[in-house]
Amino acid sequence: MMSEDGRLMSGEPIIRAMEVLHDRANGLGGGFAAYGIYPHKKEFYALHIMYDxxxxxxxxxxxLDERFEIDSEETIPTRKTPGIGKSPLLWRYFVTPKADRCTTDTCEEDFVIDAVMHINEKVEGAFIFSSGKNMGAFKAVxxxxxxxxxxxxxxxEAYTWIGHGRFPTNTPGWWGGAHPFxxxxxxxxHNGEISSYGxxxxxxEMFGYKCTMLTDTEVGAYAFDLLLRKHKLPVEIA
Known part of the structure; x- marks a missing residue:
């Protein structure tokens, strides 16, 4: 759901739109991404993290303290909802790389990706599932x-919303494995199977990406970053 003129829209319509597709999912994964939700913090990377x-x-x-200046941190607001079981600890941070670490926007973005990959791979029970500016992903079982x-x-309120209901068949249904990636x-x-996942x-991984979310779709998000941002291919070619 996208406003072409950048008008901010409540998340309620996308929730109701996904409810129509209830039978396309099986309750093992659902999620959303929203763009424009943090206008008061739009200069910061918003890290959404789930902790065991x-x-x-x-x-x-x-x-995080070693790598970033942390403007603020807080629990991600939630409400008790039938159909959602016990959740991990859900936290968000608004951060910017420390000044002595990066000198260009490209360096900054690579620095953030390296930090995300390092934490997701090395810290047991921690998964950064969103790391953009003025946007955020929200997902669960x-x-x-x-x-x-x-x-x-x-x-x-956001100017673009993406929603997804998952029906996993050959990968686990868990909080980090829900879409979006x-x-x-x-x-x-994404719906379907990416048979070339391996x-x-x-x-x-030759370019430093670490696939830790246990599902084939994760490679898609990282491939677009590599092909579009780093290799600068036209979107049609990517």
Whole structure:
């Protein structure tokens, strides 16, 4: 759902639109991405992180403090919602790379990606599932309309919304494995199977990407970042 003139729209219509597709999913993954939701923090990277426990958060906080200036941090607001079980700890940070670490926008973006990949690979029980500016992903195990209400997306406004209901068949249904998959400002949802996942994963890892979300679609988000942002291919070729 996109406003071509950049008008901000509540998340309620996209929740209701996904509810129509209830039977296309099976309750093992739903999610949304929203662009334009943090206008008061639009200069900062918004890190949405899920933690299995407080120890994972403490370990991640150390790594974030080493790399970033943290403008603010808070729990991601949620509400009790039927159909959504026990959640991980859900946290968001608004950060910018420390001044001595980066000198250009390209360096900044690569620096953020390196930090995301390092934490997702090395910190047990921590997953950064959104890392863009003035946008955010929200996902969980559940039907998408329940996920939207759990995250209180009716209280957000955005100029572009993406929604997804998952029906996993050959990969696990877990909070980090729900769609969308994101890196920086890219957000991707996908239905079907990417049978070339293995070779895509190995190719991307040559460029420093780490595939840790246990699903084939993750490679798509990283491939678009590589082909469009780093290799600067036209979008049609990518």
């Amino acid at each position: 426990d407080i120890r994972a958060k403490e370990a991640t906080d150390v790594l 559940g039907f998408p309309e329940d996920v939207g209400r759990f995250y209180r997306l009716d209280e957000y 994101t890196i920086l400002d890219w957000a991707l949802v 070779i895509n994963k190995r190719y991307l």
